[in-house]
Amino acid sequence: MARTIGSHGPTTMEAIRKAGLRLIFEHGYEAMSLRQLAAEVGIQPGSLYNHINTKQELLSDLIQDHINDLLRELEEALRDKQTPVERLRAFVAFHVSYHMTRKREVFIANSELRSLEPRNYEAVVALRGAYERRLADILSDGMSDGVFDVVDLQVATFAIIALLTGLCSWYRPGGRLTKEAIIAAHEKLVLSGVMPQGASPGGGHPGQGTRE
Incomplete structure (x- = not known):
């Protein structure tokens, strides 16, 4: 299970970007879900919206x-x-x-x-x-x-x-x-x-x- 790193700050945003880059590369944009992205980063899905809108x-x-x-x-x-x-x-x-x-x-x-x-x-x-x-x-x-x-x-x-x-x-x-x-x-x-x-x-x- 991914380690929870918190839902605020530039460290989390960088983790979201790195995870998003890897997941889109491996699975494609359409196949990647925000729930999957949140799980990869180690935060709750709703916490993603502290950093990205969509x-x-x-x-x-x-x-x-x-x-x-x-x-x-x-x-x-x-x-x-x-x-x-x-x-x-x-x-x-x-x-x-x-x-x-x-x-x-x-x-x-x-x-x-x-x-x-x-x-x-x-x-x-x-x-x-x-x-x-x-x-x-x-x-x-x-x-x-x-x-x-x-x-x-x-x-x-x-x-x-x-x-x-x-x-x-x-x-x-x-x-x-x-x-x-x-x-x-x-x-x-x-x-x-x-x-x-x-x-x-x-x-x-x-x-x-x-x-x-």
Whole structure:
């Protein structure tokens, strides 16, 4: 039986969020009940309402907080990166690293969009759009500088994010490749896909070497 931890305070709210994240990941939003959530945390079902108004509110908060974390941490990863190539490498490394460690949040943010009410759905889509625009801006700057050759900006943006997020379906800690090797493999896939034929992934143009 779960230990009763009380029904007030930030400790309980954090426990509710962690339990909700796990239960939604394991059983799905529709299958999880508030009674089940309360039992997992160790409080009475009625005590949940000291912290959340509805199950829908909990789902929306979990997804929006996840994407806000994604945006905030991306900005930090891109800090001081000057060229489009440097910024794209940083984007890839950040996205891959983040998704290696936040599998539950990523899965719920993608699979439970259908469970959001219209207002919450629109808020989440707007946040996702802001993240996608950060990548689109990097690609657009590279196209303007002549270091990226992209046929369609939106297609490239969606394709790169899908490629990078795909590791959530197969990555397992302690596998054959190190984290660094997996990041390097994704960097090479992305850079080779957007740079002009014959260009170096280090950022040079065809026929040019890259500076040491």
